[in-house]
Amino acid sequence: MTAPDGVRAAVAGLAEVEEATHFGLPSFKVDGKGFLGVERGGATAIAAVAHADAERLASTDPSFEVVWRKHGNRQIYVGLRVPVEALTPELAKAAWRNKAPKRLLTSDG
Numbered sequence: 501m502t503a504p505d506g507v508r509a510a511v512a513g514l515a516e517v518e519e520a521t522h523f524g525l526p527s528f529k530v531d532g533k534g535f536l537g538v539e540r541g542g543a544t545a546i547a548a549v550a551h552a553d554a555e556r557l558a559s560t561d562p563s564f565e566v567v568w569r570k571h572g573n574r575q576i577y578v579g580l581r582v583p584v585e586a587l588t589p590e591l592a593k594a595a596w597r598n599k600a601p602k603r604l605l606t607s608d609g
Contacts, residue, residue: 506584507526507538507584510587511592514530514593515604522534531601535547535548535599536596542584544582546579546581547580547591547592549579550598553594554566564582565581566581
């Protein structure tokens with residue numbers, strides 16, 4: 501299974517997921533908001549989980565990294581970088597829930 505296929509499998513079954521590309525690599529959106537994307541030549545993915553969840557998860561696994569981007573004079577939180585092989589459906593769902601509109605959260609993906 502290729503890295504993009506593994507990511508697609510992780511988001512399977514989540515409501516209203518749209519696949520797009522970001523810098524030529526697969527990314528996934530819900531309600532127009534990105535929640536998961538493949539990066540670094542397919543080796544890693546960034547999941548837009550809640551910041552507190554990212555910090556907790558990164559503290560338990562040295563291969564996980566909290567990602568920040570510079571935006572003007574400030575840093576903005578982006579998500580949690582994980583090796584693609586470590587991406588689980590539970591982590592994908594947490595990222596989806598963090599970006600999904602309230603109307604979808606009652607259906608729980």
